[in-house]
Amino acid sequence: xxxxxxxxxxxxxxxxxxxxxxxxxxxxxxxxxxxxxxxxxxxxxxxxxxxxxxxxxxxxxxxxxxxxxxxxxxxxxxxxxxxxxxxxxxxxxxxxxxxxxxxxxxxxxxxxxxxxxxxxxxxxxxxxxxxxxxxxxxxxxxxxxxxxxxxxxxxxxxxxxxxxxxxxxxxxxxxxxxxxxxxxxxxxxxxxxxxxxxxxxxxxxxxxxxxxxxxxxxxxxxxxxxxxxxxxxxxxxxxxxxxxxxxxxxxxxxxxxxxxxxxxxxxxxxxxxxxxxxxxxxxxxxxxxxxxxxxxxxxxxxxxxxxxxxxxxxxxxxxxxxxxxxxxxxxxxxxxxxxxxxxxxxxxxxxxxxxxxxxxxxxxxxxxxxxxxxxxxxxxxxxxxxxxxxxxxxxxxxxxxxxxxxxxxxxxxxxxxxxxxxxxxxxxxxxxxxxxxxxxxxxxxxxxxxxxxxxxxxxxxxxxxxxxxxxxxxxxxxxxxxxxxxxxxxxxxxxxxxxxx
Amino acid sequence: xxxxxxxxxxxxxxxxxxxxxxxxxxxxxxxxxxxxxxxxxxxxxxxxxxxxxxxxxxxxxxxxxxxxxxxxxxxxxxxxxxxxxxxxxxxxxxxxxxxxxxxxxxxxxxxxxxxxxxxxxxxxxxxxxxxxxxxxxxxxxxxxxxxxxxxxxxxxxxxxxxxxxxxxxxxxxxxxxx
Numbered sequence: 001x002x003x004x005x006x007x008x009x010x011x012x013x014x015x016x017x018x019x020x021x022x023x024x025x026x027x028x029x030x031x032x033x034x035x036x037x038x039x040x041x042x043x044x045x046x047x048x049x050x051x052x053x054x055x056x057x058x059x060x061x062x063x064x065x066x067x068x069x070x071x072x073x074x075x076x077x078x079x080x081x082x083x084x085x086x087x088x089x090x091x092x093x094x095x096x097x098x099x100x101x102x103x104x105x106x107x108x109x110x111x112x113x114x115x116x117x118x119x120x121x122x123x124x125x126x127x128x129x130x131x132x133x134x135x136x137x138x139x140x141x142x143x144x145x146x147x148x149x150x151x152x153x154x155x156x157x158x159x160x161x162x163x164x165x166x167x168x169x170x171x172x173x174x175x176x177x178x179x180x181x182x183x184x185x186x187x188x189x190x191x192x193x194x195x196x197x198x199x200x201x202x203x204x205x206x207x208x209x210x211x212x213x214x215x216x217x218x219x220x221x222x223x224x225x226x227x228x229x230x231x232x233x234x235x236x237x238x239x240x241x242x243x244x245x246x247x248x249x250x251x252x253x254x255x256x257x258x259x260x261x262x263x264x265x266x267x268x269x270x271x272x273x274x275x276x277x278x279x280x281x282x283x284x285x286x287x288x289x290x291x292x293x294x295x296x297x298x299x300x301x302x303x304x305x306x307x308x309x310x311x312x313x314x315x316x317x318x319x320x321x322x323x324x325x326x327x328x329x330x331x332x333x334x335x336x337x338x339x340x341x342x343x344x345x346x347x348x349x350x351x352x353x354x355x356x357x358x359x360x361x362x363x364x365x366x367x368x369x370x371x372x373x374x375x376x377x378x379x380x381x382x383x384x385x386x387x388x389x390x391x392x393x394x395x396x397x398x399x400x401x402x403x404x405x406x407x408x409x410x411x412x413x414x415x416x417x418x419x420x421x422x423x424x425x426x427x428x429x430x431x432x433x434x435x436x437x438x439x440x441x442x443x444x445x446x447x448x449x450x451x452x453x454x455x456x457x458x459x460x461x462x463x464x465x466x467x468x469x470x471x472x473x474x475x476x477x478x479x480x481x482x483x484x485x486x487x488x489x490x491x492x493x494x495x496x497x498x499x500x501x
Numbered sequence: 502x503x504x505x506x507x508x509x510x511x512x513x514x515x516x517x518x519x520x521x522x523x524x525x526x527x528x529x530x531x532x533x534x535x536x537x538x539x540x541x542x543x544x545x546x547x548x549x550x551x552x553x554x555x556x557x558x559x560x561x562x563x564x565x566x567x568x569x570x571x572x573x574x575x576x577x578x579x580x581x582x583x584x585x586x587x588x589x590x591x592x593x594x595x596x597x598x599x600x601x602x603x604x605x606x607x608x609x610x611x612x613x614x615x616x617x618x619x620x621x622x623x624x625x626x627x628x629x630x631x632x633x634x635x636x637x638x639x640x641x642x643x644x645x646x647x648x649x650x651x652x653x654x655x656x657x658x659x660x661x662x663x664x665x666x667x668x669x670x671x672x673x674x675x676x677x678x679x
Contacts, residue, residue, distance in 0.1 A: 092632075095624050098669065100676060125621055125644075321644055359508065420508060445619045445645030450611035466645035484508040486614060487519045493616045494599040494675075500619070501644075 007146060010075040010086065016116040017074075017137035021067040023112060024136070029059060076135060078146075081153060083123065085133060097133055099154065101125045105147040107140075119143045182271040182334065182341050184282075186263075188313075192336035193262035195307035201261075202254040266335050273348060278318065280332045292332055296320040296501045297349055298443055298469025302342050305433035314342050318349075319469035321501045331469075350424070350440060358419035358426065364460050367476040368409040376405025418463075418474045420485060422492075425465060427472040442496040443467050447486045451479070465489065468501065522602050522614055527593030533634040534655025535589040541630060542585035546578035594653050599675070601641065601668065603651050613651050618675035619643045623665045625658070637661040641668065 033056075066089065075086045083102070085095045107119040121143050123133040138146070184192070267284035279291040299319040308314065318332040337345075346353050380402035387395035408431050417428040425444075427437045448464040455461055455476065462475040463482040474482075553574045557563055584607070592605045600616040621642045631637060637658040641651040656664065 090629065092627050093624065094626075095622070096669075097622050098673070100673070101621050445643040446613060446615040446649040446651070448611065448613045448649065450606070450609065453608050456610075464648075466643070466649040468644035468646070471645070471648075481508055483521070483523055484519075487521050488508060490522065490600055490614055490616060491519050494618065496618075 007078050007142070007149065010077040010084075012071065012075060013135060014116075014118050014137045014139050014142075015071075016118050018067055018071045019116065020112060020118075020120075020136045021070055022064060025063040025067060026060070029063065078149060083133065083146075083150070085135075095133065097123060097125060099150050100157070102150055102154075105150055107143060107147075113137070121146065178272050178274040178279075180270060180272055181345060182269075182337050184266060184269040184336065188336055189263050189266060189269075190259070191311045191313060192266065193259035195305065195311060195313065195336075196258045196262055197305070198251070198254050198258055201258045202250065205250075205254055205257070262335065269334070271332075271334055271337075271341075278332060278345075280334065290332055292318060292320045294349060295499075296469075298467040298501075299437060299439050300346065300349065301435065301437045301470075303430070303433060303435040308336070308433065311336075312338055314339065316342055316345065318345075321468035346438070350438070352423060353438070356421045356424055358421045358424075361418045361420065361474075361477060361481055363413050363416045363418075363474070364458060364476040364478070365413055366454075366458055366460070368406075368413045370454075371409040371412065372402075372405045376402045376409070379405075416474075418472075418477060425472055425489075427474060437470070437472055439465065439467050439470075439472060441489055441492050442498060443500045444489050444493050445500075447489055449482055449486055455479075520597065522595075522597075522600075522612070525595035525597065525602060527595050527604055529593050530589065530653075530655030531636060531657055534636055535586055537630045537634055537636060537655065538589055539582065539586045542582045546582050549578045550575050589655075592655070596664075596667070599671070601651070603653055613649070615641055615643055615649070615651055616675075617668060617671040619645075620668055620672040623668055625661050625665060627658075639664055 069089050070087070073087055073089055077084055079096075081099045082096045083099070084097075085093075087093050087095075103124045106122045106124065108122055109119050113119055116137065117140065118137040119140050121135040121138050123135075125133075135143075264284045266282045269280065269282035272279040272281075274291075276295070277291050277293045278297075279289065281289045297318055298321050300316070301319070302314045302316045304314045313336040316334040316337055318334075320331065334341075343354075380399045383395065383398035383401065386392075387398065411431045412429070415428065415430055415434070417426075419426040419428065423441055425439050425441055429435050445466045445468055448466070449461050450464075451461040456479075459479045460476050461479045461482045462473065463477050463485060464474075465472045465485075553571045557567060557571045560567065588605065588607045591607045591610070592603075594601065594603045596602075599618070600614055602612060602614045604610070604612045621644055623639060623641050626638045626640065627636070628638070631654075635658065636654070637656050638652055638654045639656055639661045641653075643649050643651075653661075653664075
């Protein structure tokens with residue numbers, strides 16, 4: 001009993017934490033500076049090498065001091081059913097996490113932890129970044145004690161809640177048989193692979209090669225750009241033919257990479273509903289299984305592109321309440337499904353959505369002018385200047401970005417819609433394709449309104465509505481509508497008795 | 502174009518009867534915070550100006566355009582300092598029974614509202630300058646992610662502490678009701 005009261009006193013972590021904190025900094029430093037360190041390793045006796053070694057040792061020494069100070073300034077304790085942490089080397093940081101907000105208390109042990117016989121305690125609050133709390137090194141017994149206090153509090157709370165509720169015992173839950181909503185056949189996978197965004201893959205490949213060229217130049221002095229420039233400026237038949245051949249080759253490579261990636265990643269995908277949760281299982285080599293509880297779903301998004309429309313398929317994402325860092329990991333992705341399956345899923349998650357009558361609001365046309373200016377006019381002027389300066393005939397073609405921006409800006413404005421219903425908010429958009437994003441209003445976390453001088457002159461504002469799994473942003477909305485929407489959403493959230501997750 | 506000027510066409514509630522966040526009386530921040538803003542902006546500005554002119558000085562054959570550029574950077578930095586102090590007058594917060602609103606910005610105005618029943622937790626921070634001027638920052642976190650966290654700077658530590666206690670209390674109450 002003696003030791004349990006300890007947790008109510010401000011206390012430091014286990015002294016072993018210093019080692020872990022130090023290791024953390026070293027890891028960060030090494031990750032940031034590995035190219036420099038590599039140079040030192042390759043050629044340690046050069047003048048540069050010695051200077052870098054001295055700097056590196058200096059940084060290591062400072063990090064050691066810093067870890068020691070950070071350790072001595074770090075206190076944690078329990079107070080008024082809150083977990084409190086006081087920390088900060090230069091600034092004072094006080095963090096209180098009420099037990100009510102704690103979703104889980106997990107222990108993590110890597111090799112070092114095991115060696116030192118301590119655990120890292122991770123307190124997840126399903127909140128924003130910075131709200132999750134990590135104690136680097138606590139003795140196992142103490143960590144267990146901490147978890148027990150939190151869990152005991154939760155149990156007590158739960159029991160008292162049940163006592164207050166109706167005297168009727170809860171209806172026994174009937175275990176529903178899992179329902180298979182969707183299963184992707186190899187044929188479906190190929191359709192999905194074909195209709196994926198190949199431009200993105202192409203851009204990634206391109207960026208990868210550019211990065212590689214840059215690294216090689218810096219590390220070994222192979223001037224790939226120079227070589228390329230030489231070949232391209234020599235406007236020979238050979239160069240022209242090479243370019244003409246390279247383009248389809250490049251497209252072909254990106255196409256096959258996307259196709260293979262899609263098949264590997266989504267092979268044998270099955271989308272299930274099991275009672276109150278959804279589950280997606282997929283993958284050829286590594287079988288991934290992800291599931292989301294229905295109550296935790298915050299945002300549903302379904303998208304189609306011109307290619308996908310040919311096959312009549314949508315990509316659907318279901319986002320749940322999560323820490324921002326892990327947003328990608330925790331969303332369910334169904335890369336391809338038909339309209340009917342989208343409707344069915346929506347029907348299961350938000351039954352009232354089907355019959356909801358929406359009022360639709362458009363974006364003010366002046367957004368087109370802004371977009372054309374930013375993405376058309378400015379780049380066109382820069383490209384024009386470049387073409388004029390280099391006297392390159394081909395470079396003049398790049399100024400076509402200006403009419404392109406007008407066209408795309410027009411399409412964007414025409415399709416963008418904010419649809420409001422007393423229970424739902426839907427954002428529609430898409431330049432060539434269509435995208436829909438749906439949130440339930442009572443799950444909103446906060447509303448943000450902002451306006452630039454230009455927007456105010458026309459009576460417009462930008463509206464941002466945030467949930468724990470994503471947001472809806474709608475710039476250039478009528479200011480009165482935006483304000484009314486904000487006031488209504490606030491009213492709705494503040495009156496709502498259902499929990500948002 | 503058919504511009505709809507109503508939020509809903511099938512409103513079930515009287516929209517004009519809703520409490521309007523726009524009509525709230527905003528509580529200004531502590532005047533000392535204006536100094537903090539000036540000082541921190543000035544520090545950045547001095548570094549910027551210094552770097553630009555050192556660069557110009559060591560470039561013996563700098564074209565007149567270079568000097569014009571350096572001049573522009575200097576003016577920009579000065580304007581930044583002025584703007585940073587000016588926006589102080591446009592910052593403020595308001596508390597209602599069930600939510601808190603923070604407003605800022607002169608040219609680019611923004612306003613964030615967080616209902617108490619969505620608050621995850623709060624923390625108080627003091628930067629070096631804040632400590633020198635006896636101020637605190639209150640940050641309110643929701644589950645909506647980093648971009649929705651609401652930071653109210655320029656509070657007296659006492660006020661900040663009270664505000665934090667009030668918010669946490671309101672949050673607890675609203676959750677118990679649920």
